[in-house]
Amino acid sequence: MSDPIDPLTQAKEWQDRGLKVALATVVETWGSSPRPAGSQLVVNEDAGFEGSVSGGCIEGAVVTEALDIMDSGVPKLMEFGVSDAMAWEVGLACGGTVRVFVEKLEA
Amino acid sequence: MKRSVLEQLQAARDAVLPTVLITDLANGAQALIVKGEVVAGDLVPDTALKAAADDCLRLDKSRTVDGYFLQIFNPPLRLIVVGAVHIAQALVPMATLAGYAVTVIDPRGAWASEARFPGVNVIQDWPEEVMIAQKPDRRTAIVALTHDPKLDDPALAVALKSDAFYIGALGSKKTAVARAERLKQGGSDPEAIAAIDGPIGLNIGAVSPAEIAVSILAKMTLALRGPKGG
Structure with a gap:
C-alpha cells in the first residue's frame, strides 16, 4: 500500500499543474484539540484539499477562507473554539481551541 | 509561503x-x-x-x-520488522498509515515474498547484517516477530546497542525470560535487555494477528509520545 499523501508534496504538485494553492497550518492549540500544531491542510482553487487541521469539524470553514486567500495573497490567522460563536456553527465539538494560519503558496 | x-x-x-x-x-x-x-x-x-x-x-x-x-x-519515523510473518502483514499497513517508513527483514524466501507484502520494502537477508546497515536511530522502532532465536536474537543484539525508541519481541513470558538470558550470555547490556517489550504490545487481550498488530502499534505510540495528562 502507498503512504498517505503528504500535504506539502500535494501543494507543490498542484502548483506545478498551474492551480492556485493555499496552505493552512495549526499553529496553536489549547485543550483537547484533535490535531497538534504543525498539522496541515492544503487547498487548491477547485476547493480540492488534502490533509487536516482538526478531526473534520473546521475544515469546511478553513477551505472557504483559503479560497479567498489564494486570490488576495494576504495571510490570515483564524481562531476556532468554544468561546467563539463561530464554533457552534462549524462545530468544534471537542471543546478545544485551535489557531490556524492560512497563507497562499506564492510563485 | x-x-x-x-x-x-x-x-x-x-x-x-x-x-x-x-x-x-x-x-x-x-x-x-x-x-x-x-x-x-x-x-x-x-x-x-x-x-x-x-x-x-x-x-x-x-x-x-x-x-x-x-x-x-524531524527525520521520519521508521519501523523495522524482523519476520515476514502473519502479524507483520497486519502491522505493516497500520504502521504505514501512522506515518512510519517500514522495512521488513526475513531471510526466508517463502515468507519474504512480494505476493505476501505487495509494495513493501522487504529485505530477504540475515537480520544482523541488515540491522547494522539500517542504522536504527532515536526515531526508529524495532519489532522482532519470527519466534525463532536464530533470527530474532542477532537482530535484537544490534537493536539493543542503538538509540531505537522502542524494541519489542514476540513470545510468552517464559520465552522472554529465556531470550533475556541468551542475550545476556551474548554480551548485551542487562539494562537494555530489561527494556525490551515482551510479551509484546499493550495488553488489550489481542488474539488475531490484526489485533496483536494494534496492540504493538499502541505500545510503540506510548513509547514515542508518553501518556497524556497526569
Missing part, C-alpha cells in the same frame, strides 16, 4: 535533515533553517528565535513563540 521556500523545505526533508520553518504570523514572512543555518526565506531570525527553534527540534514539537510559528520537520 514562497515557492523557493517550499522547494528547499522538500529537499531538506528528502535528505532527512533536521529542519525548522519559522513563520511571522503577523505578515507571513518566513525563514527556513536547515541544520542550524538559514537557507531560504525573507525573515531574519535573531539568536533567541534560533535557540527556540533548536528547542522545538529537540522536543519534537512545533509551537508558537512570541507571534512566530516554529514548525519542525
Whole structure:
C-alpha cells in the first residue's frame, strides 16, 4: 500500500499543474484539540484539499477562507473554539481551541 | 509561503535533515533553517528565535513563540520488522498509515515474498547484517516477530546497542525470560535487555494477528509520545 499523501508534496504538485494553492497550518492549540500544531491542510482553487487541521469539524470553514486567500495573497490567522460563536456553527465539538494560519503558496 | 521556500523545505526533508520553518504570523514572512543555518526565506531570525527553534527540534514539537510559528520537520519515523510473518502483514499497513517508513527483514524466501507484502520494502537477508546497515536511530522502532532465536536474537543484539525508541519481541513470558538470558550470555547490556517489550504490545487481550498488530502499534505510540495528562 502507498503512504498517505503528504500535504506539502500535494501543494507543490498542484502548483506545478498551474492551480492556485493555499496552505493552512495549526499553529496553536489549547485543550483537547484533535490535531497538534504543525498539522496541515492544503487547498487548491477547485476547493480540492488534502490533509487536516482538526478531526473534520473546521475544515469546511478553513477551505472557504483559503479560497479567498489564494486570490488576495494576504495571510490570515483564524481562531476556532468554544468561546467563539463561530464554533457552534462549524462545530468544534471537542471543546478545544485551535489557531490556524492560512497563507497562499506564492510563485 | 514562497515557492523557493517550499522547494528547499522538500529537499531538506528528502535528505532527512533536521529542519525548522519559522513563520511571522503577523505578515507571513518566513525563514527556513536547515541544520542550524538559514537557507531560504525573507525573515531574519535573531539568536533567541534560533535557540527556540533548536528547542522545538529537540522536543519534537512545533509551537508558537512570541507571534512566530516554529514548525519542525524531524527525520521520519521508521519501523523495522524482523519476520515476514502473519502479524507483520497486519502491522505493516497500520504502521504505514501512522506515518512510519517500514522495512521488513526475513531471510526466508517463502515468507519474504512480494505476493505476501505487495509494495513493501522487504529485505530477504540475515537480520544482523541488515540491522547494522539500517542504522536504527532515536526515531526508529524495532519489532522482532519470527519466534525463532536464530533470527530474532542477532537482530535484537544490534537493536539493543542503538538509540531505537522502542524494541519489542514476540513470545510468552517464559520465552522472554529465556531470550533475556541468551542475550545476556551474548554480551548485551542487562539494562537494555530489561527494556525490551515482551510479551509484546499493550495488553488489550489481542488474539488475531490484526489485533496483536494494534496492540504493538499502541505500545510503540506510548513509547514515542508518553501518556497524556497526569
